[in-house]
Amino acid sequence: MNYCRRKRKWIAPVLAVLLLIILANVFQNQVRSAFHCISNPFQASFWTAGEKSSDFIQGLSKISAIKDELDSAIQKNAELEKRILSLKNIEEENDILKRALDIDLNKKYELFPVKIISKNKDSVVLNKGSRDGLAEGMPLITEGEIILGKIAEVHQDYSRALLISDKSISFDVFIAHDGQEIPAFAEGKGNLILSLGYIPQERTVAEGDIILTSSLGGVFPKSLMVGRIKNVLRSDTDSFQSAEADLYFSLTEIKNIFAVKPL
């Protein structure tokens, strides 16, 4: 009797649950949509919060991997920047060479575009060396055929050049005066000063006359622009005249420089 009563006690709740399940399944669309309708705003916020927080936590757990990736990206970026810089230099050189082609410079010389990377008194350091084909004694000129100096030391990746105003530089020039070529001898005096000597007494030279290189001494190719006569020093007791010259080049204004090898 007790067993039956106990059994009956359980039957009602079990049946109720079964009925609930059956009804919920029969009307499951309505039941679900009703609950989703209420829960949608909460679900959206929970989803967003979960997404953000899990991203953050995943980020934290992968922080060392991310750091490695960042380091490698920075390194790659630096390499690419270096490459871009080198390509820019090549582009610039190409432009310079194209312009040089227009003025027929390359018909007279084999051109090696260089850049000044430092200056010390009357010597400069160039960005190219023997690896790029530079050699000792090569003249340095601008695209306007103005002489700057000559290469004195050549290393694998850089070179040192002496400007024509350096005290150790001397070379033959001629002064163009009224269609005449008057020979002279140029000597560097340091601090971008160039003096001319051995100008024959009987020849007339004047302020503003153009000074050009002569191939006589074999130091520089012929007819490169050196400068203009600044003042002439004439003395009756001396057998030669002398003069001071203004150089054509100004290192701060020069953009394109070539080391040249006469063809």
Place this chain on the structure above:
Amino acid sequence: MIKLALFAVGFFFLSIFQTSFLVHYSIYGRVLNIILVIVVLYNLFESRDKKTGIYIAILGGFFLDVFSNTFIGLNIIIMLLTSVAIKIGLKKYVRIPLAEKD
């Protein structure tokens, strides 16, 4: 009755939390079932003679079913069976003195 209503509201939000928030923290594709944990704990620490744990299991199962893709009833049955199993187990084989207040 008030207790059940509170549990109903709590389970409603917990099931949303479980299906919307905790899914982002699944481990090997498994999500922590907080409602099951609550049902188990409640039934473990409830007095052996009381039946609230069983009603709570039905409620929890119902809300889990509503927010899942399975037919409504699967989680109810699982929760109910778990709850009944705990009740029977506790009644027949285990004694937890601290849980037995009366």
